[in-house]
Amino acid sequence: MESGNVVIIGGVAAGTKAAAKARRENPDLKVTVLTRESYVSYAGCGLPYYIGDVIREEKELLVKKPEDFLIDYDIDVITGIEALKIAPEEKTVTAKDLSDGAVREFNYDKLVLATGASPSIPPVKGKELGNIVTVRTLREAFAIKKLLRERNIKKAVVVGGGMIGLEVAENLVHTGIKTTVVELAPHIKWLFPARRTRLCWRAT
Ligand SMILES: Cc1cc2nc3c(=O)[nH]c(=O)nc-3n(C[C@H](O)[C@H](O)[C@H](O)COP(=O)(O)OP(=O)(O)OC[C@H]3O[C@@H](n4cnc5c(N)ncnc54)[C@H](O)[C@@H]3O)c2cc1C
Structure with a gap:
């Protein structure tokens, strides 16, 4: 990949792997990961076992912290930010900082969408009541x-x-x-x- 600016939306398995691969391919790239969650690079497959106390410590689920990416790979991981709009002609992503609502714009040369999936909730009566949860994040x-x-x-x-x-x-x-x-x-x-x-x- 030629040098430039790579923006990746999503910071769990696919997003962080794409970021690390981009860095390995080209040390001159500017690589930025945007994710609306505060945790990145975690083991989704461990979640049921964490719920069941087989995995006891939260840290056992976390493969890397956001700051590790900067230190280890020079990858900027921005958490708590939600991508709202992509303008392919201008090559920009508009995103909202979920802590204060501030809107920021990111330029890219290459954009990677690694936004994953979301649970499918059946259209049943009462689904909005308490004690009903999904297991995704x-x-x-x-x-x-x-x-x-x-x-x-x-x-x-x-x-x-x-x-x-x-x-x-x-x-x-x-x-x-x-x-x-x-x-x-x-x-x-x-x-x-x-x-x-x-x-x-x-x-x-
Ligand atoms: C309970 C559970 C158990 C699992 N067990 C296994 C297993 O045993 N083996 C296995 O191989 N796989 C398992 N999986 C699946 C595995 O965890 C997923 O395949 C993997 O997490 C997918 O990674 P991803 O990066 O594609 O997406 P995700 O993990 O969904 O990450 C996408 C990220 O993008 C963020 N995002 C989405 N939209 C935006 C936006 N607009 N702006 C900013 N950020 C955004 C999301 O908040 C999320 O953080 C399991 C999953 C779950 C939930």
Whole structure:
């Protein structure tokens, strides 16, 4: 890649890997990662095990902190900022600082979108009520753990019997919570959990 200015939106697995690769390819590039979260480069696959107290320390989920990228790779990671608009003709990204609402503009020569996915919430009545959570980000896992600790939760329903739903269910059971999995399909997906965990940690 010729020298220039690379902006990456999203700072978890894909975004930070793209940033590190760009730096390895060209030490002269200016590389900036924008992410609306305060945590970057974390092991999403560990979240169910953190909820289940198998992983006890928050720091075990965090592969790198934002400042590590500056020190180790000369990559500027800006957290708590949400990209709102991309203008491809001008090659700019308009983003809002979530702490004070200030709007900033970033120029780029190359732009990488690594914005990931978001949970699909079924259109069911009452979905906005309390004690209903999704498991996608580290912040959500912290909130779930706090909920379990502070509200003395005894029963849980997990909507979705895919691998993540089942891992969450397995971990809720591990903490002593009576758990029911609700699945639309006539079957659930399953892979032996210990094997999945090992695969996950190797990948990160
Ligand atoms: C509970 C759970 C368990 C999992 N288990 C496994 C496993 O065992 N093995 C495995 O391989 N994978 C697993 N995964 C999947 C893996 O975590 C994801 O594939 C991986 O996190 C995807 O990384 P990503 O960088 O593409 O996206 P994400 O992790 O979604 O990161 C995207 C980032 O972009 C940010 N962003 C989005 N829009 C904007 C915007 N407009 N401005 C600024 N920032 C923005 C988001 O806030 C987020 O921080 C699991 C995921 C979860 C949630």
